[in-house]
Amino acid sequence: MRDQVQLIAYADRLGGSLPRLGEVLQGPLAGVFGGVHVLPFYPPYDGADAGFDPDDHLAVDPRLGTWDDLAALARGRDVTADLIVNHVSDRSAAFRNGEQGMFLTYDKVFPHGATADDLLRIVRPRPGLPFTRATLGGRTRLLWTTFTPHQIDLDVDDPAARAYLLSVLRRLAECGVTLVRLDAVGYTVKRAGTSCFLTPETFAFVDDLTAEARGLGLEVLAEVHAHHRHALAAAAHVDRIYDFTLAPLVLHAVFTGDAVPLRQWLAARPSNTVTVLDTHDGLGMIDAGPGQVHDGLLSTAQIEALVARIADNSGRTSIASRVPSGVYQVSCTLYDALGRDDETFLLARALQLFVPGIPQIYYVGLLAGRNATFVGDAREINRRAYTRAEVDEAVRQPVVARLLELVRLRNTHPAFAGGFSLPDVPDGELALAWRNGDATAELRVALAGGSWRVSVDDGVERRVVADGYATHLKKPS
Numbered sequence: 001m002r003d004q005v006q007l008i009a010y011a012d013r014l015g016g017s018l019p020r021l022g023e024v025l026q027g028p029l030a031g032v033f034g035g036v037h038v039l040p041f042y043p044p045y046d047g048a049d050a051g052f053d054p055d056d057h058l059a060v061d062p063r064l065g066t067w068d069d070l071a072a073l074a075r076g077r078d079v080t081a082d083l084i085v086n087h088v089s090d091r092s093a094a095f096r097n098g099e100q101g102m103f104l105t106y107d108k109v110f111p112h113g114a115t116a117d118d119l120l121r122i123v124r125p126r127p128g129l130p131f132t133r134a135t136l137g138g139r140t141r142l143l144w145t146t147f148t149p150h151q152i153d154l155d156v157d158d159p160a161a162r163a164y165l166l167s168v169l170r171r172l173a174e175c176g177v178t179l180v181r182l183d184a185v186g187y188t189v190k191r192a193g194t195s196c197f198l199t200p201e202t203f204a205f206v207d208d209l210t211a212e213a214r215g216l217g218l219e220v221l222a223e224v225h226a227h228h229r230h231a232l233a234a235a236a237h238v239d240r241i242y243d244f245t246l247a248p249l250v251l252h253a254v255f256t257g258d259a260v261p262l263r264q265w266l267a268a269r270p271s272n273t274v275t276v277l278d279t280h281d282g283l284g285m286i287d288a289g290p291g292q293v294h295d296g297l298l299s300t301a302q303i304e305a306l307v308a309r310i311a312d313n314s315g316r317t318s319i320a321s322r323v324p325s326g327v328y329q330v331s332c333t334l335y336d337a338l339g340r341d342d343e344t345f346l347l348a349r350a351l352q353l354f355v356p357g358i359p360q361i362y363y364v365g366l367l368a369g370r371n372a373t374f375v376g377d378a379r380e381i382n383r384r385a386y387t388r389a390e391v392d393e394a395v396r397q398p399v400v401a402r403l404l405e406l407v408r409l410r411n412t413h414p415a416f417a418g419g420f421s422l423p424d425v426p427d428g429e430l431a432l433a434w435r436n437g438d439a440t441a442e443l444r445v446a447l448a449g450g451s452w453r454v455s456v457d458d459g460v461e462r463r464v465v466a467d468g469y470a471t472h473l474k475k476p477s
Contacts, residue, residue: 001078001178001219001240001358004034004411008279009363010050011041011064013385018065020388022073027388028395032404034411035078035178037360039280041070048150050280050383052082052183053089057168067175074176080221081177083168085209086184087151090134094164095152098137102161104153106131106142109190123197124187125225125328146187156188156205166212173216179240180213181221182206186230198230206237214239221274225284227291227325228265235270243273243357245297248288248306250277250351251337252298254344254470255309257447259430261288261297266355266422266432273357277348278334278365282382283310285320285327292325303327313339317371319378331378334365342368342399343468347445347452349403350466353410354432354443356420366403367394406454406466413456415441445470 007029015021018041025036040051043061047053060066073079088095094102110118124130124146131142132149144153154161172180189205190196210220219239224230228245235241246269249262265288277283289303290296296303307320310330318332330337338344345368353359364382372384386394394400410416418436425431428448434441438459445452453467 006035018069037080078178080179100137104144244284244287275357282331344470414439
């Protein structure tokens with residue numbers, strides 16, 4: 001895939017359909033993005049988990065468009081699409097037809113029963129145990145449901161489940177998709193006596209699935225939302241891995257002036273990353289925090305301070321979700337999390353754009369969106385729908401116009417095709433630099449004073465192309 005900034009968007013929430021999403025990309029966002037990650041468009045896109053609980057992975061929800069519409073989006077740009085490898089909906093034909101082999105049940109993992117320790121060891125991103133009582137194949141079973149009771153986990157050891165996943169890969173490849181995102185891939189292979197997360201068998205499964213995808217001309221992006229050591233381990237098995245760790249480290253640096261954890265991560269992180277700050281699930285925290293047995297790049301106290309600062313900045317409209325090891329994520333738009341301060345918002349984006357990797361920018365964060373009213377699912381705070389008229393209005397905001405210029409710089413300046421470095425700078429400053437021959441680009445931040453600037457050199461002259469004063473770099477008095 002091309003080394004350019006990508007957009008992340010729901011088709012129904014940025015224009016209303018796949019064709020209208022294309023119109024937005026060709027209209028107010030023309031020439032800005034090298035690709036787009038279209039969040040699940042399978043039926044129903046508005047199900048129990050906003051499209052991540054598909055009835056049919058081999059169909060496009062007709063309210064959004066057709067496979068031809070997806071193929072049209074892929075002409076001239078990279079398209080990322082989701083392969084939801086861990087589960088399907090309990091409304092799916094396979095489940096309703098009682099295809100018992102495809103689905104994971106309690107007794108497949110624990111044929112001799114489980115101890116309390118076995119059950120307490122299981123990792124899941126929700127409270128409680130991952131089991132749901134339901135009827136499958138005419139019998140009452142205890143089904144494995146990692147996420148919600150309506151998302152039934154697949155038994156990926158079963159040939160029928162493997163064939164199903166391969167058929168989806170083929171369909172995506174036929175439509176010109178460039179990158180397939182393996183959603184919730186860390187939970188796919190469960191084994192008794194383990195955490196049932198990123199088991200050795202899961203890595204073997206990922207290797208097999210990645211080989212199948214590459215054979216079809218697809219690249220593979222793994223979604224692993226957990227302690228940062230898991231991303232380091234998974235990176236070697238796929239083409240791209242999300243850098244979810246970046247967001248809390250950038251926020252910590254911006255809020256406190258302490259860039260030490262960010263610099264540590266930049267020196268250790270994988271090179272084959274997709275960088276994100278905000279996503280459809282909000283602002284991730286668990287990736288930078290401590291695990292149950294491992295230290296984090298940020299301490300528990302530092303993560304809690306981040307959460308509290310985001311709450312203050314957002315006017316107490318953000319919502320934090322927690323797991324046993326700590327804060328999992330915060331539902332909040334990036335703009336609200338940064339106190340709706342344009343300069344701080346642009347600085348955070350500049351840091352993302354200067355970090356090595358393929359940057360993806362979430363549509364609400366692109367448009368400097370505000371938190372929606374909380375109703376039911378906290379994640380909906382950060383998932384507002386925009387009409388075309390609202391998109392046109394949002395891009396006229398000065399802060400959005402300046403962000404689009406930073407994106408264009410990242411896409412076009414030759415320095416970003418070269419090498420990255422962290423220049424030595426005085427205490428209290430942070431610098432990120434790129435060089436390609438005589439072409440250079442540098443972001444320098446004075447953490448104590450709050451000023452930042454982006455300067456470039458094309459080999460003829462050096463000039464400042466963006467700068468600002470980030471008031472939220474300073475701690476509240």
